[in-house]
Amino acid sequence: MATRTRTRDVPVTREIAPGVRLHLLRTDRFTTSFCRVALHRDLGAEATATALLAQVLQSATRRHPSREALGHRLGDLYGAALHVSVGKLGDRQLLVGSLEWPTAHVPRAGRLLAEGLELLREVWSEPLRTTVDGEEALDPDIVRTEQVNHVRALRSRRNDKARYAVARCLETICADEPYGLDAQGREEDVKAADPVTLARLHRRLIRTAPIEIYFVGNLGLREATAAIRRHLLWPERSTRVRRVPRVGSVRAARNRPKRIVEDDAVTQGKLVMGLRAPIRGGTAAGVAAETLAGVLGGGSYGRLFKIVREEHGLCYYATAGWHRPKGVLLIHTGIDPANEAAARRLILKLSREVAGGVLEASALEGYRQDIAHRVAALEDSPRAMVGWLQERLALGLDPSPRSFLDQVMRVTPAAVRRAGSRLALDSTFYLRPQAAAGEVR
Amino acid sequence: MSSTTIARRSKAAGFDRLREPLTGREVFRARAACGVEVWVAPMPGYRRCYAMMTTRYGSMDTHLPDGTRLPDGIAHFLEHKMFQTPEGDVFDLYAKRGASANAFTTFTHTSYLFSSTSRFEENLDTLLETMDDITTDEVGIAREKGIIGQELAMYDDDPGWRGYFNLLQALYRRHPVRIDIGGTSETIAPIDADILERAHAAYYNPRNMVLTAAGAVDPAAVLAQVDATLGTRGRGRRHRRRATAEPRGVARRELSESLSISRPHALLGLKDRPGRGVRGRIRRRIQGSMLMEILFGDGGRIQAPLYRSGLVDDTLSAGYEAETDYAFALVSAEVDQVDPYRRALLKALRAAAKDGLTDEEVERCRRRFLGRHLRVFNGPEPCAHWMLALALEGAEPGALVESLRGATRAALQRHLRELVAAPCAWSIVTPRE
Numbered sequence: 001m002a003t004r005t006r007t008r009d010v011p012v013t014r015e016i017a018p019g020v021r022l023h024l025l026r027t028d029r030f031t032t033s034f035c036r037v038a039l040h041r042d043l044g045a046e047a048t049a050t051a052l053l054a055q056v057l058q059s060a061t062r063r064h065p066s067r068e069a070l071g072h073r074l075g076d077l078y079g080a081a082l083h084v085s086v087g088k089l090g091d092r093q094l095l096v097g098s099l100e101w102p103t104a105h106v107p108r109a110g111r112l113l114a115e116g117l118e119l120l121r122e123v124w125s126e127p128l129r130t131t132v133d134g135e136e137a138l139d140p141d142i143v144r145t146e147q148v149n150h151v152r153a154l155r156s157r158r159n160d161k162a163r164y165a166v167a168r169c170l171e172t173i174c175a176d177e178p179y180g181l182d183a184q185g186r187e188e189d190v191k192a193a194d195p196v197t198l199a200r201l202h203r204r205l206i207r208t209a210p211i212e213i214y215f216v217g218n219l220g221l222r223e224a225t226a227a228i229r230r231h232l233l234w235p236e237r238s239t240r241v242r243r244v245p246r247v248g249s250v251r252a253a254r255n256r257p258k259r260i261v262e263d264d265a266v267t268q269g270k271l272v273m274g275l276r277a278p279i280r281g282g283t284a285a286g287v288a289a290e291t292l293a294g295v296l297g298g299g300s301y302g303r304l305f306k307i308v309r310e311e312h313g314l315c316y317y318a319t320a321g322w323h324r325p326k327g328v329l330l331i332h333t334g335i336d337p338a339n340e341a342a343a344r345r346l347i348l349k350l351s352r353e354v355a356g357g358v359l360e361a362s363a364l365e366g367y368r369q370d371i372a373h374r375v376a377a378l379e380d381s382p383r384a385m386v387g388w389l390q391e392r393l394a395l396g397l398d399p400s401p402r403s404f405l406d407q408v409m410r411v412t413p414a415a416v417r418r419a420g421s422r423l424a425l426d427s428t429f430y431l432r433p434q435a436a437a438g439e440v441r
Numbered sequence: 442m443s444s445t446t447i448a449r450r451s452k453a454a455g456f457d458r459l460r461e462p463l464t465g466r467e468v469f470r471a472r473a474a475c476g477v478e479v480w481v482a483p484m485p486g487y488r489r490c491y492a493m494m495t496t497r498y499g500s501m502d503t504h505l506p507d508g509t510r511l512p513d514g515i516a517h518f519l520e521h522k523m524f525q526t527p528e529g530d531v532f533d534l535y536a537k538r539g540a541s542a543n544a545f546t547t548f549t550h551t552s553y554l555f556s557s558t559s560r561f562e563e564n565l566d567t568l569l570e571t572m573d574d575i576t577t578d579e580v581g582i583a584r585e586k587g588i589i590g591q592e593l594a595m596y597d598d599d600p601g602w603r604g605y606f607n608l609l610q611a612l613y614r615r616h617p618v619r620i621d622i623g624g625t626s627e628t629i630a631p632i633d634a635d636i637l638e639r640a641h642a643a644y645y646n647p648r649n650m651v652l653t654a655a656g657a658v659d660p661a662a663v664l665a666q667v668d669a670t671l672g673t674r675g676r677g678r679r680h681r682r683r684a685t686a687e688p689r690g691v692a693r694r695e696l697s698e699s700l701s702i703s704r705p706h707a708l709l710g711l712k713d714r715p716g717r718g719v720r721g722r723i724r725r726r727i728q729g730s731m732l733m734e735i736l737f738g739d740g741g742r743i744q745a746p747l748y749r750s751g752l753v754d755d756t757l758s759a760g761y762e763a764e765t766d767y768a769f770a771l772v773s774a775e776v777d778q779v780d781p782y783r784r785a786l787l788k789a790l791r792a793a794a795k796d797g798l799t800d801e802e803v804e805r806c807r808r809r810f811l812g813r814h815l816r817v818f819n820g821p822e823p824c825a826h827w828m829l830a831l832a833l834e835g836a837e838p839g840a841l842v843e844s845l846r847g848a849t850r851a852a853l854q855r856h857l858r859e860l861v862a863a864p865c866a867w868s869i870v871t872p873r874e
Contacts, residue, residue: 070740075806075808078809102812145751149754152777156756161598267594366536380820
C-alpha cells in the first residue's frame with residue numbers, strides 16, 4: 001500500500017475563544033499528532049511558582065490522582081509523550097504543556113485523537129485539589145514532593161558546565177531585566193509557593209493568561225477547531241485576558257564590559273562572551289546581525305570553527321548565536337585553561353573582523369545555505385515548526401519561513417557592517433578550572 | 442525471514458522490497474556490486490533527505506585483522522580525520538550546498554551522515570567518496586590531537602559520561618566495552634599516519650559498510666549512484682568481531698569518582714547474558730528493555746514508590762544494552778543519599794522478581810513500545826537510524842513487532858528473575874568536597 005500524502009504546511013491561525021488562538025499545521029506526514037498549549041505571562045516575581053506549577057500539573061489529575069495512574073494512562077495511549085514545563089521567550093515566561101501521541105496505525109486509532117486531547121485538558125485544568133484551612137489548594141503531598149525536587153533541579157544547573165556558563169553570562173548581561181532571570185526561578189522563592197498559592201496561581205493563569213494552541217496533525221480547520229473546543233478547551237475562561245509584556249526589549253551594551261571569573265574543579269574551561277546592540281529582532285538590522293552571528297559561528301562554515309578550532313586547534317567547539325528578542329550575540333567555547341587568553345583575543349579579533357563587514361565568501365555562502373536548509377526542513381518536524389511559529393508570532397514577525405529566508409539572502413556586507421558598528425562587548429563569563437579532574441577510586 | 446515481513450524481489454531495481462508490518466511502509470534493501478549494503482526508505486511528503494554511511498568498526502575493535510593492537514580511541518580519531526581531504530575540509534563541501542553533516546563513533550560502528558533539502562546526489566557523492574580514502578598529514582594529526590583532547594576534557598567534566606564508563610569498567614573485566622570510545626589523551630598520543638592508514642584499509646571497505654538513506658529519495662537512483670561512485674568490483678571483506686570470553690562475575694563491586702556536581706549520581710549495572718543468534722538477541726534485548734520500562738518508566742512498578750518517597754526524582758532512568766557478546770541493564774539516578782537509595786532499589790528489584798508482573802503491565806508496555814516504534818516514521822533521521830540498526834543486527838523490519846508479540850508475561854518474569862540474580866556493580870559519582 002503506497003502512502004498517500006496530503007500536506008498543508010502553511011499554518012492557519014484562528015482565535016477560538018477570548019485570548020485563545022489555534023495555530024493549525026495540517027499534515028498526514030507523521031504517524032503521531034502533536035498538540036502544544038502555551039500560556040504566556042510576565043517573567044518576574046512568580047517565575048518560581050509557575051515553574052513549580054508545571055511540575056505539579058504533570059504529577060496527577062482529578063481522574064488520574066497519582067503518577068502511576070497518569071503514567072498508566074499515557075501507556076494506554078500507546079506511549080503518549082506528555083511534557084509540561086516552563087521556558088522563557090524574551091521577557092515573557094511560558095508555561096507549556098504538550099502531548100505527542102499515535103493517532104493512526106494502532107487499534108482504536110479513531111478514538112485516540114479525542115482521548116489524547118481530553119487527557120491534555122485534564123492535565124491543564126483538573127489538577128488534584130483539596131482544601132487547606134477552608135481554601136482551595138493543590139494536593140499538599142504532591143506540592144511538597146515537587147518543592148524538594150525543584151530545589152534539587154535548581155542546584156543541579158551547575159552540573160552541566162556549558163549550560164551553566166551560558167546562563168551566567170546572560171544573567172550578567174541582563175541583570176536588571178526580566179530576561180536575566182532563569183525561567184525555573186530561584187531557590188529562595190520555592191518555599192512560598194505553597195499548595196494554596198499554587199491553586200490561586202493556577203486558577204488565575206488558566207482563566208486569564210493569553211493562550212496559544214498549536215496542533216500538528218491530519219485535521220482540517222473546521223475539524224480541528226471543533227475537536228479542540230470539544231475535547232481540550234476548558235470552560236473556566238474569563239473574557240478579560242491579561243496583558244503581557246512585549247517579548248523583545250533591546251538596549252546598548254554597558255559602557256565598561258564586565259568580566260566575571262568563577263573557579264570550579266573542572267578539566268575544561270568554559271568561556272562565554274556576550275555582545276549587545278540596540279537592534280530589534282526581525283528588522284533589517286536584526287537580520288543583518290543574525291547573519292553576522294552566523295558567519296562568525298553558526299556552524300562548521302563559521303570563522304570560529306575554521307580559525308579557532310581547525311587552524312589553531314584551541315577548542316573542540318566554538319559557536320556564536322543571536323538572541324533575537326534581546327539583541328545579544330553570545331559566543332561560547334570550551335577551552336584548555338592554558339589557552340584562555342589566546343582564545344579570547346582571537347575570538348574578539350574575529351568578531352571585530354566580521355562586525356566590520358569582512359565576510360569570508362565561503363562563510364557567508366555557508367550561512368545562507370544553512371538557513372535555506374533549515375527553513376525547508378522546518379516542515380519535516382512538528383516541534384521545530386511550532387518552535388519557529390511561537391517565537392515569530394510572539395515577536396510580531398511574519399511567520400513565513402520563506403520570507404525570513406528572503407530577508408537573509410538580501411543582507412549585504414554593508415548591512416552587516418552597520419549592524420556590527422552598533423555591537424559592543426557587554427560581559428564575559430569564564431568558568432575557570434581550579435584543580436585536576438576527578439580521581440577514580 | 443520474519444513472518445510479519447513481506448519480502449519480494451524487485452529484479453529491475455535489484456532491491457528486496459520489505460514492508461514494515463505496523464504501518465505498511467516500504468523499505469528497500471540491496472547489496473551493491475561493490476559490496477555495500479544499501480537500505481532506502483522513500484518517505485513521500487518529506488523535504489529532507491538523510492543519508493548515513495556506516496562502517497562496522499567501532500571502539501570495541503581493538504585489533505587489526507593481523508592481530509596488531511590498536512591504540513584505544515583510534516576509531517574515533519579516524520572519524521575526525523575522515524573529514525579532511527587533499528582538497529580541504531569535507532564540511533566545506535556540504536556547507537556550500539546547505540547540507541548539515543556530522544559523524545559519530547560507537548562501540549560497534551562509525552557513521553558519517555548528512556541531511557539536506559537539495560542537491561542530494563552531490564552530497565551523496567561526497568559521502569561515498571569520503572569513505573574511500575584518508576588524508577594523513579602529520580601536521581593535521583597533531584592538530585587533531587589537540588581538538589580531540591578538548592573533546593575528551595569536556596566529557597571528563599560530564600557526570601553522566603563518567604558514571605557510565607566507570608560502571609562499564611566495574612562490570613567488565615576483559616570486554617572492550619569497558620574502554621572509553623574516545624580513549625584518553627595518553628592513548629591517542631602515539632597515533633600516527635601509519636596506524637590510521639592501516640585501520641582505514643582494514644575496516645573502511647565496501648563489504649564492511651552499510652548505506653542507509655531516508656526521506657525524499659529514490660532507491661534505484663541511490664543504488665545506481667553507489668555503483669557509479671564506488672565501482673562495481675567487490676572490495677574488502679566484512680569484519681566479524683570475535684567474541685570476548687568475559688568472566689561471569691564483575692570486575693569490581695563499586696567504582697567511585699568525585700566531580701564538581703551538586704549531589705551524587707548513582708548507577709547500578711546488572712550484568713546479563715546476551716541472547717543467542719539474531720532472533721534470540723533481539724528478543725532478549727526487547728525483553729530487557731521492556732522490563733526496564735515496566736519497572737522504571739513513568740508510573741512504573743519501582744519508579745512510582747521511589748518517587749513518592751522522595752528518594753528519587755525525574756532524573757531516575759533505566760535502559761538495557763546488548764550486543765553479540767555482552768548485555769547489561771542500567772539504572773541511573775541523582776540522589777541526595779546514596780545508601781538509602783541503594784537499599785531501597787535492591788529491595789524493590791528483589792520484590793518485583795518475587796511478586797512477578799501483571800498482564801496489564803506487560804500489555805501497557807507493549808503499547809508503549811509500539812507507539813515509540815511508530816515514531817521511527819516521523820522523520821528521515823529516525824528512519825535511517827532504525828534501518829541501520831536492522832542492517833547491523835541482520836534483522837528484518839518486522840523484528841520488533843514480532844518480538845513484542847512473543848514477549849509473554851512468563852518470559853519476562855523469567856528474564857527479570859535472571860537479571861535480579863545477575864552479578865551487579867555500582868558506579869557512584871560524588872560531589873567534590
